[in-house]
Amino acid sequence: MTDNTVVTGVLERAPIITRPRVGVALMFLMNGFLIGAWAPKIPEFASRLALSESGLGLMILVFGIGSIVMMPIGGLQIARFGSTTVTRVAALMALPTLLLLSLVGNVWTGAIAIFLFGGLIGAMDVAMNANAVTTEKQMRRSIMSSCHAFWSLGGLIGSASGGLLIAWLGVVGHSLLVSLLAAVMVGIAWPMLLADKPHPEEAKAKVRLPRTPLPWLIGVVALFSMIPEGAVLDWGALYFRNELGASVQLSGLAFGAFSLTMAAMRFAGDLVRDRFGAVRTLRFCTITSMIGLLTAGLANGPVMAMIGFAIAGIGISNMVPIAFSAAGNLPGMAQGIGLSVVTTMGYSGILVAPSAIGFIAEHTGLAAIFIGLPALHLVVLLLSGLARHADRAADPQ
Structure with missing residues (x-):
């Protein structure tokens, strides 16, 4: 009746490297990679849509509004479906957004595209952080800092390679390659993520913003x-x-x-x-x-x-x-x-x-x-x- 992971009544910690840890780290890497790849595209995006500095500033603000709007929505969905499902869905929906930003031809479609990009990246951010917390609990060791390190690494790779790839492949070619590489990361991470379906009492609970401080x-x-x-x-x-x-x-x-x-x-x-x-x-x-x-x-x-x-x-x-x-x-x-x-x-x-x-x-x-x-x-x-x-x-x- 005693599980072989129990030693003197205390659960042993999991090994430092596990499949769920690799899976969530890849999701952080992918999210940072998309953000980093977007940075060198901004000047071309502004030129294509004939944006002034103030116009570009408003577009970047729309990106932020998208994130702020979608982050709480992502959190509510995690309470219903678990972080694994929301991370996967948000990642899949985020994959084509960089390409969409490379194809839009006017301010209004550009605003919609950048809102979706910021919103889905933000929703994925909440979900993958929640999955990292779940993985910490399962492993009984801290992993959050290293997950954020992989996000930083992804951003560095995306931004450092962006200029060269745009010059070599063009704006659309760069987006296609980045989206493909991001899809590969998602595909590898997909079966590794630790499943965390909510408990029945959580699923039935009324979902609302917390009233506790x-x-x-x-x-x-x-x-x-x-x-x-x-x-x-x-x-x-x-x-x-x-x-x-x-x-x-x-x-x-x-x-x-x-x-x-x-x-x-x-x-x-x-x-x-x-x-x-x-x-x-x-x-x-x-x-x-x-x-x-x-x-x-x-x-x-x-x-x-x-x-x-x-x-x-x-x-x-x-x-x-x-x-x-x-x-x-x-x-x-x-x-x-x-x-x-x-x-x-x-x-x-x-x-x-x-x-x-x-x-x-x-x-x-x-x-x-x-x-x-x-x-x-x-x-x-x-x-x-x-x-x-x-x-x-x-x-x-």
């Missing part, structure tokens, strides 16, 4: 973790060039230093979290990010600022994965609901913050922005105790 507070953690990430992404190079006197080539290293350390630490983050616990890891990462942002903001030259951004990348790397893992393990709540709240709040920071930062920077300068951003992390520190819910994935049941 817990997921909203964790959403604040995600939001205040992602705003600095978006600030470095959107304003780091301009800070290097305009305020630190860096060359164009050196300015490109601002986000490069940040993203390199962030990706590297995301691959190591699961081991760190399993060793020290989610709360201590989140606090260490938050303080490290604060030190990095202050170093960058107080820098007297590009080298010091680059070091600061690299330190900030180490810190920010595992803050959001811990918040997502905590959201998926909240007691008494279907994980899709909690995750949809936290992911929507988190990603809205990246979508909304850049314009607000630009407005403030006109009056204060970007150095003051990076000096001020650690104030958001003080809130994360105050709420860091909520990260204890992330450790429930590794606790024996």
Whole structure:
């Protein structure tokens, strides 16, 4: 009557590499790959539709609106059908959207295409994060940080290869190749994903946005973790060039230093979290990010600022994965609901913050922005105790 996985009453952890872990990592890789492949297509997209800078800005805003609209919808469907089904369906529906963006010929069809692209990528984002939480529970070990590392890797591959492939194959040829490669990733991952059909009581439960403050507070953690990430992404190079006197080539290293350390630490983050616990890891990462942002903001030259951004990348790397893992393990709540709240709040920071930062920077300068951003992390520190819910994935049941 005793299962052979039980030792002295405690369930053993699964091996580090399992089929479900490979499957969900491939989904993260595919999602990041599509996003990365879209980045080098933006100039051609704007030219084809004769968009001004403000027009392109509105289109990118439509992408964000699509994500914000579809993320909660994806979370509700997870509560009904499980994360595996929603991940697969969203991935299949997202596959042709990049090609659609390459074929549209006017502003209205372009707006529809980019809304669908952002929306389906966003819905898939919620679902694959929920599946990663389920896989963490099954394995009894942390995997969320490495999943996000694969997303970063996919984005790097998609963006780095995009320009060369567009020059070689053309815009439509590039989209066809990217869609084919993404389909291969989905096909390999499809049978590996851990199935997680909801329990009968969850399926019958009335689905609504949570009334408890817990997921909203964790959403604040995600939001205040992602705003600095978006600030470095959107304003780091301009800070290097305009305020630190860096060359164009050196300015490109601002986000490069940040993203390199962030990706590297995301691959190591699961081991760190399993060793020290989610709360201590989140606090260490938050303080490290604060030190990095202050170093960058107080820098007297590009080298010091680059070091600061690299330190900030180490810190920010595992803050959001811990918040997502905590959201998926909240007691008494279907994980899709909690995750949809936290992911929507988190990603809205990246979508909304850049314009607000630009407005403030006109009056204060970007150095003051990076000096001020650690104030958001003080809130994360105050709420860091909520990260204890992330450790429930590794606790024996």
